[in-house]
Amino acid sequence: MNTYDSLNEQQKLGVFTTEGPVLILAGAGSGKTRVLTHRVAYLIEEKGVAPYHIMAITFTNKAAGEMRERIDSMIGMGSESIWVSTFHSSCVRILRRFADRLGYDNSFTIYDTDDSKTLMKDICKRLEIDTKMYKEKTFLNVISSAKNELISPEEFAQNAIGDFNKTRQAQVYREYQARLKANNAMDFDDLIMKTVELLKFDTEVRNFYQEKFQYIMVDEYQDTNTAQFELVRLLASGRENLCVVGDDDQSIYKFRGANIYNILNFEKHYPNATVIKLEQNYRSTANILNAANGVIANNRGRKEKRLWTESGDGEKIYFQQFDSAYEEADFIARDIAARVRRSEYQYGDCAILYRTNGQSRMLEEKLIMSGIPYKIVGGVNFYARREVKDLLSYMKVVDNAQDDLAVQRIINVPKRGIGATSIGKASDYAYRMGLNLFEALERAEEIPTLGRAAGKIAPFVDLIHHFRKVCANEGLSALLQEIITETGYVEELKVEGTDEAQARIENIDELITKVVSYEQETDEPTLSGFLEEVALVADIDSLDDDGSYVVLMTLHSAKGLEFPNVYLSGMEDGLFPSYMSITADNSDEEIEEERRLCYVGITRAKERLTITGARMRMMRGETQYHGISRFVKEIPEDLIQGNTWEPKPKDDFFSERPMSNRQKMCNMKKTPLAAQTYQAAKDFGTKIQKNSLDYGEGDRVKHVKFGEGTVVQINDGGRDFEVTVEFDGAGRKKMFASFAKLQKV
Ligand SMILES: Nc1ncnc2c1ncn2[C@@H]1O[C@H](COP(=O)(O)OP(=O)(O)OP(=O)(O)O)[C@@H](O)[C@H]1O
Numbered sequence: 036m037n038t039y040d041s042l043n044e045q046q047k048l049g050v051f052t053t054e055g056p057v058l059i060l061a062g063a064g065s066g067k068t069r070v071l072t073h074r075v076a077y078l079i080e081e082k083g084v085a086p087y088h089i090m091a092i093t094f095t096n097k098a099a100g101e102m103r104e105r106i107d108s109m110i111g112m113g114s115e116s117i118w119v120s121t122f123h124s125s126c127v128r129i130l131r132r133f134a135d136r137l138g139y140d141n142s143f144t145i146y147d148t149d150d151s152k153t154l155m156k157d158i159c160k161r162l163e164i165d166t167k168m169y170k171e172k173t174f175l176n177v178i179s180s181a182k183n184e185l186i187s188p189e190e191f192a193q194n195a196i197g198d199f200n201k202t203r204q205a206q207v208y209r210e211y212q213a214r215l216k217a218n219n220a221m222d223f224d225d226l227i228m229k230t231v232e233l234l235k236f237d238t239e240v241r242n243f244y245q246e247k248f249q250y251i252m253v254d255e256y257q258d259t260n261t262a263q264f265e266l267v268r269l270l271a272s273g274r275e276n277l278c279v280v281g282d283d284d285q286s287i288y289k290f291r292g293a294n295i296y297n298i299l300n301f302e303k304h305y306p307n308a309t310v311i312k313l314e315q316n317y318r319s320t321a322n323i324l325n326a327a328n329g330v331i332a333n334n335r336g337r338k339e340k341r342l343w344t345e346s347g348d349g350e351k352i353y354f355q356q357f358d359s360a361y362e363e364a365d366f367i368a369r370d371i372a373a374r375v376r377r378s379e380y381q382y383g384d385c386a387i388l389y390r391t392n393g394q395s396r397m398l399e400e401k402l403i404m405s406g407i408p409y410k411i412v413g414g415v416n417f418y419a420r421r422e423v424k425d426l427l428s429y430m431k432v433v434d435n436a437q438d439d440l441a442v443q444r445i446i447n448v449p450k451r452g453i454g455a456t457s458i459g460k461a462s463d464y465a466y467r468m469g470l471n472l473f474e475a476l477e478r479a480e481e482i483p484t485l486g487r488a489a490g491k492i493a494p495f496v497d498l499i500h501h502f503r504k505v506c507a508n509e510g511l512s513a514l515l516q517e518i519i520t521e522t523g524y525v526e527e528l529k530v531e532g533t534d535e536a537q538a539r540i541e542n543i544d545e546l547i548t549k550v551v552s553y554e555q556e557t558d559e560p561t562l563s564g565f566l567e568e569v570a571l572v573a574d575i576d577s578l579d580d581d582g583s584y585v586v587l588m589t590l591h592s593a594k595g596l597e598f599p600n601v602y603l604s605g606m607e608d609g610l611f612p613s614y615m616s617i618t619a620d621n622s623d624e625e626i627e628e629e630r631r632l633c634y635v636g637i638t639r640a641k642e643r644l645t646i647t648g649a650r651m652r653m654m655r656g657e658t659q660y661h662g663i664s665r666f667v668k669e670i671p672e673d674l675i676q677g678n679t680w681e682p683k684p685k686d687d688f689f690s691e692r693p694m695s696n697r698q699k700m701c702n703m704k705k706t707p708l709a710a711q712t713y714q715a716a717k718d719f720g721t722k723i724q725k726n727s728l729d730y731g732e733g734d735r736v737k738h739v740k741f742g743e744g745t746v747v748q749i750n751d752g753g754r755d756f757e758v759t760v761e762f763d764g765a766g767r768k769k770m771f772a773s774f775a776k777l778q779k780v
C-alpha cells in the first residue's frame with residue numbers, strides 16, 4: 036500500500052510539493068501537523084533527502100516531542116539526525132557551537148524568568164531607580180518586546196532621544212544586556228535574537244546552516260514573532276524550500292510579539308509560494324466544529340475558511356451557568372467521575388481548560404475531594420521549587436562560574452556565615468575591577484573591606500573547585516551526590532522532620548532520577564547539556580502519556596492538542612473575554628484575540644464539549660459578578676443544550692443576541708452541515724486502499740529502529756491500521772502499519 040493514501044488530495048499536495056516555498060493555511064484539526072510529519076517521511080523515503088538536511092520547528096516541547104514520535108514511527112534509521120525541535124532549542128544548539136563568535140563562551144548559561152527578575156532588581160538598585168514608580172517588570176517587558184523586534188540597546192537608545200521615559204528604559208536595557216554578557220548568560224529572548232545576529236553577520240556560519248538545512252518546516256507559524264520570522268528567513272534563503280503551516284484564527288500570542296502578518300503576508304515575501312488550503316476537519320464532531328465556526332465568524336479581517344467534517348453531528352454542546360465558581364467546579368468533577376464510572380471515558384480523555392492559572396485551585400479542590408487523579412500544566416513548575424533551584428545553582432556554578440546569580444543564590448546555602456554585607460562588598464569589588472563575582476571570591480584575601488569574612492569565603496571557593504574535579508572525573512550523578520553530601524542539604528531537611536521538608540527531599544530524589552536518566556538516555560552527557568535541557572523544559576512537559584489523569588491547563592497551553600472530552604470553564608464576560616480586553620483602548624482588537632483563544636479552546640474537543648460559567652466568583656480576594664461570556668452567545672443556539680440562561684432575567688440569553696447573528700444562524704439552518712459534508716465527501720472520492728496485515732495481536736514482530744517486540748493491539752483506523760507494539764527495548768509504541776513496515780519474526 037502507498038503510505039500516503041491516508042491523506043486527502045490537498046494534504047497530499049502539501050506533502051509532495053517539496054521544492055520552493057509552501058504555505059498551508061488551514062483551520063483547526065485539518066491535519067496541518069499531520070502533513071508536516073508525512074512530508075518529512077516523504078522527503079526521506081521517496082526523495083532520498085538525508086535526514087541531516089531536514090529541520091522541523093514548532094512551539095512547545097510537548098508538540099516537538101509528539102512530532103518526533105510520529106516521525107520516528109514512520110521512518111526507521113537515521114531519524115535522530117533530523118532537527119525536530121522548538122525555536123528555542125534549535126537556537127541553543129546553534130549557539131552552543133558558535134556563540135564564541137559573538138564574544139560569549141559556548142558554555143553560556145540560560146536565564147529563566149526568575150533569574151532575569153533578580154538581575155533586574157539588582158540593576159535598578161545600582162542605577163538608583165525608584166522601583167515604586169518604575170516597575171522592574173515593566174522594564175523586562177519593554178526589553179523583551181524590543182528583542183522580539185530585533186531592536187538592539189543601541190537602536191533603542193537612538194529611538195528614545197527626546198523621550199525621558201524611554202531614555203531611562205534604554206539605559207536599563209543597555210545595563211541589563213551588559214550584565215548578561217558579563218555573566219556569560221542569555222535570557223530566552225536572547226536565544227533567538229543572538230542566533231539571528233550570528234547568521235546575519237557571520238557568513239561562514241550562515242553558509243554552513245543554509246547548506247545543512249535544505250528543507251525547513253514550521254508548525255503554528257501564525258505565532259511567530261519578528262525575530263523568529265527573520266531566523267527562518269535567513270536559514271531558508273537560497274533554496275527557499277520552506278513549508279510553513281498555520282491558522283490565522285489561532286494566533287494567540289500577540290502579547291509575546293507574535294506578528295500575524297508573518298502568515299498573512301507570506302505570499303508577499305515569497306511571491307512564488309504554493310498556497311494550500313485544507314478544509315476537512317478530522318478531529319471534531321460537526322456540532323463542535325459548527326460552534327467554533329459560529330464564534331470565529333464574528334472576527335473581522337480574517338481569511339474566510341470553510342471547515343467541514345465527515346463525522347456526524349455528535350452530541351450537542353452542553354452549557355450551564357452556575358451561581359458560584361464553587362458549584363461550577365463541583366459539577367465538572369462530578370460529571371467526570373460519572374462518565375468514568377460508566378466507562379464512557381477514561382480520566383486521560385478529559386481536559387479542563389480555563390483562561391487564567393488562578394482558576395485551577397477551586398477545580399483542584401473538587402477533583403481531590405472526588406478522588407479524581409489530575410495534573411496541572413503550568414502550576415508550580417518542578418524546576419521552580421526552592422530546593423531544586425538551589426541544587427541546580429550549584430551545578431550551574433560548577434559549570435560556569437561566570438554566572439553571578441547562581442553564585443549569589445548558593446554562597447550562603449547552607450549557612451556559612453557569609454552575610455549579605457560581605458556578598459555586597461565582594462560584588463562591589465567585582466563590579467569595580469571588571470571581574471565576575473566568583474573571580475572576586477577567589478581573591479577574597481585581596482578585598483580590603485572584607486576583613487575577617489574573607490576566611491569564610493575561602494572554603495566555599497575550595498568546595499566549588501572540588502566539585503569541578505568530581506564532575507570531570509566521575510560524571511554528573513556523582514557530582515550531584517557529592518553536592519548533596521558535602522552541603523548537608525538533605526541531612527538538614529531530615530533534621531527538620533516536617534512534612535514540607537519531606538516533600539522537599541522527595542523533590543531532590545526526583546532531581547537525582549532526572550540526572551541519572553539524562554545520563555542514560557544521552558550519548559554524550561555533559562553538565563552544560565543537562566542544564567540546558569532543564570532550562571528549556573516548558574511547563575507542558577510535565578504531561579506524560581500514560582493517560583491516567585485529567586489534565587488542567589490554560590487555553591494558551593492547549594494549542595495543538597486534542598482530547599475526546601473537554602470542559603471550557605469560567606466562560607464569563609469579564610473573565611473571558613477578560614475585563615482588560617473589554618476596557619482596553621483598542622478593545623475591538625483585544626477581543627478578537629480573546630475570540631481566537633476561544634476558537635482554540637472549542638476546537639480541542641473531539642467528541643464532547645461542556646461549557647460552564649459562574650455568576651459569582653472570587654478574584655484576588657474580591658467577589659465579582661459576571662454575565663455569560665459573549666462568546667457563548669455567539670454559538671448557534673440549536674447546537675446548545677442544558678440548563679442555560681433562564682433563571683435570571685438579566686441574563687436572558689437570546690434577547691442580547693445581535694440580529695446579524697440570528698440571520699447567520701438561519702442561513703446555516705438552511706444548508707445543514709451534514710448535507711454539505713456528505714456531498715463534499717462524495718466529490719472528494721478518496722480511494723480507500725488498505726493492505727491486510729500478515730501479523731496479528733500477540734505475534735512477535737521486528738522494526739528497523741526499535742528492534743523486536745510483541746503486537747499488543749491492532750485498530751482499524753479507517754485508511755490504515757494502527758498497530759501498538761510493546762518493544763523489548765524501546766517500550767510501547769503506536770504506529771501506522773504502512774509506515775512501520777513491521778516484519779513478523
Ligand atoms: N487524512 C486524515 N485521515 C485521518 N485522520 C486524519 C487525517 N488528517 C488528520 N487526521 C487526524 O485529525 C486530527 C487533527 O490533525 P492535526 O493535529 O494534524 O491537525 P492540525 O491542523 O495540526 O490541528 P491544530 O490546528 O489544532 O494544530 C489528528 O488526530 C489527526 O491524526
Ligand SMILES: [Mg+2]
Nearest residue numbers: 067068254595
Ligand atoms: Mg497542529
